[in-house]
Amino acid sequence: MASATSFYDFKPLDKKGQPYPLTTLKGKVVLVVNTASKCGFTPQFTALESLYKSVTAAQPDKFLILGFPCNQFMNQDPGDNDTIQQFCLANYGVSFPVLGKTDVNGDKAEPVWEWLKKEMPGLMGMKRVKWNFEKFLVSADGKVVQRWASTTKPETLEGTILEEIKKGSGEKK
Template sequence: MHDALFDLPCVTIDGANRTLADYPAKVLLIVNTASQCGFTPQYKGLEQLWRSYRERGLVVLGFPCNQFGAQEPDAEPEIAAFCERRFGVSFPLFAKVEVNGSDAHPLFVELKKRAPGLLGSKAIKWNFTKFLVADQGRTVLRFSSRTAPEALAAEIEKYL
């Protein structure tokens, strides 16, 4: 059965229209990112996960977001250049999105519904909240900004 989560329209950082279905993966790690955040060094760990597990079916997807402390003020070309230059990011990045509020991207609306935060809260608290999507969308797990990407390796392994 095909999950509707995989049909939600997304725009890549270079302007191409995509859906999650365009990424043949057993596991997706979807992260709201920012370039000027205390958690920004997590780009390095996300890239390491991508390089370590992509051949086995992991795809890391980064969605820049400026909703938390205005920590992603730049336009997409600058964001892409920064990520590549500073952290060697080669995993797919997307156009800036909002993850909370009335203009939240439908992907994040659905992820928050499927994997609420602490005490059932829906709102994303900060940059670098991570959603692990496995089993063709039947499993969605949420991890806080404080969870280092490398701490997700065992969870990723379970679904590959």
């Protein structure tokens, strides 16, 4: 999708294989995360859920986390969409949307991930996702404003997210 100018131009597939139009998220700050069920970083689901609940309690309807399960890194999310959904709910109580299994790198990469990487390259301009649980912050107007490595703990992001929500709503700092 070479003509894409914002996050809202994409329709990745949800857990049922149906298009999930990101245009429905206009006006929200979105944390996009590539996830995996069998990774050393998998316990970040707990912190992501806590972050999601904390920010949405403070700023209802202004924030969303979108999980994109990915099996590209040492086959650490081998299950089908139903298995992944059940795992996230049963083990971590995840209440934010976890979409359909997605490639984030390579020839079959989901277009939204190609766009995210182009808009906010990694270290030394790297245009690929290095590992599970990389995080991209998208502003309320659909622009990528921040990117964090897998090692960045979700609980450290709350202040940045709340500041971005304030920017999007026109509030003063």
